[in-house]
Structures are given as C-alpha cells and as structure tokens.
Amino acid sequence: MLGALAAAFAYGGYRVNFTPSYAYGLWRIEPLDREVRAGDRIFICPPADTAAELALERGYLPRGLCPSGTGPLIKTVVALPGQSVEIDGQVIIDGEPLPFSRVLSADAEGRAMPVYAGGQIGEGVLFLHSDFVGSYDSRYFGPIPAEGVLGLAREVLTFAP
Template identity: 60%
Template sequence: MTQRGIFLFLAGAGGVIAGLAAIAYMGGYRVNLTPSEPLGLWRIVALQRPVEAGDLVFICPPVTASFEEARRRGYVRRGLCPRGFAPLIKTVAALPGQHVEIGANVTVDGRPLPSSIVRTSDGEGRPITPFKTGIVPLRNLFLHSSFASSYDSRYFGPVPDTGLLGLAQPVLTFKP
C-alpha cells in the first residue's frame, strides 16, 4: 500500500470513529474512567418521575470555587458541562429537607449512610475539608459514592438539581 493509501485509510477510519462517537454522545452514552463507579460505557436516561433517594444519576457540578479547586487537584475531570467540568455519576443520598450530619461518617435523618467514612486528607496527603452538617436546601441534592476516596457531597455539600442530566444506567461496565 502506498503512503497516500495508508493516509486515506487512516483518515477514513478516524472519520468513522468520530462519527460513531458523535452519534453515541447524542444518544446519551458516556464513558466513565473514574473509580467512583464501575469503568465503562454508561447511558444517561431521562427521568420520567421526580428524583428519589437511592437513584444513581448523572449531574453537572455547579460552577463554584470548590469545584474549580477540585479540578486543579484532579478530583473532577474535564468535560462538556458548564465551565468544562465532566458530569458526575453519584447516588442521591438525601433530598431537600433531609438532615445530613457529617462526623467520622455521614448520617441522613439519623440513619448511618453506608460506606461514608469522612477523610481529612486526600490520596496525596493534602487537607480536604468536609462539608458542614445541615438541612439539604430546596432544589438541591446530597450526592454520595460508596468508593472510599470519592469526591462527593461529604466534601462539596449539596448541589443544585438544575445540573441533573438523568439517571445513570450502566451499559457495558467492569470493576478493575
């Protein structure tokens, strides 16, 4: 094969891959490369009902100083949400009006939240400040991941539900 033939083949293959990726993206498919949930292909499914505690959701983080710092530290990746954040995949642990208490672990309305140890430093030894205890405000969600080192509402607090993209449905995932 000539150099021109190889170039045309690679350009065509690249175009096909880019086209398939665009179609998948428009269909709500996303690739998760973070350890907070299983790695692999996920799909954003539109909510046909109000969000409930226990729902696994895709949500765009709010544009705040704490999320800017989280991106600088590598807790949050780049993506297509406002300000270039990647959407988070998290479980809704508490809804508006529920009381969240953060100590050594998290409790919601007095019930312990499983796998919710609160750390005082990240994996590189940098201090990380837990969110303060309180009531989840209206139009906000308290998010959680059972992954011990997850950056979730234990540290950034409740987030506005306006960033909610939909339910997170695993399509082809695996745990390393």
C-alpha cells in the same frame, strides 16, 4: 466510522467513566421523566464554584462540557430537601449512619479535604454519595443544585477493577 461513533456518544447520551467512584466503562444517560428520588444513581453537572475548581485543579474530575468546565458526575442521591445531614466521621442522614460514608481529612496525596458542615438539605439541592471511600462527593462539597441533573446513570459495558 469515527464520526458515527462520536455522534452516537454526543446525541445518544453515552459517557465513558474513568473514575473509581463507579464501575469503569461505558454508561448511558437515561432520561428522567419524574422527580429525583433517594437511591437514584444519576449523572449531574456540578455548579461552577470553588468545589469544581478544586476538583479540576487536583484531578478529581476530568474537564468536560458542564458549565463548571468538568465532566458530569455519576453519584447516588442519598438525601433530598428537608432531610438532615450530619457529618461526624461519617455521613448521618436523619439520625441514621450511611454505610460506606467515612469522611477523610486528606486525599490520597495527603492534601487536606474540605468537609461539608452538615445541616438540613434545602429546596432545589441534592446530597450525593458514592460508596467508594475516595469519592469526591457531597461529603466534601455539600449538596448541589438539582437543576444540573442530566438523567439516570445506566451501565452499558463496565468492569470493576
């Protein structure tokens, strides 16, 4: 029974979310057979860099099977290559403030947060966001490579606290 359940998770694209960035519970990675669009909620593996190291060190992300050593992120794509992102207390995309995008200077434990400097989104990268104020997303680590996209994130059995 446990083996069958493990196989369903490993090969069926199911993941359990334990972070408050999106609803807790069971999610599925749905194949993406088109280009990523702004507004897509996706699963993505962050690159192995200092942002992933910080996320693991501070417990923002669980350990997982992504090349960075983390589990995949569930985030919404809010800016694509060619778009301009400004950080001024919140995220501003192409001159328009992004709702629920306040940028924090410190995390819940008072540790200083790195903040993305802003700029034009380059080819091959995506700017990601979650409406949860404490989310560790592109506000802090900047755009990340689109090659890490695993697929669309679909809720299966979730709940919001």
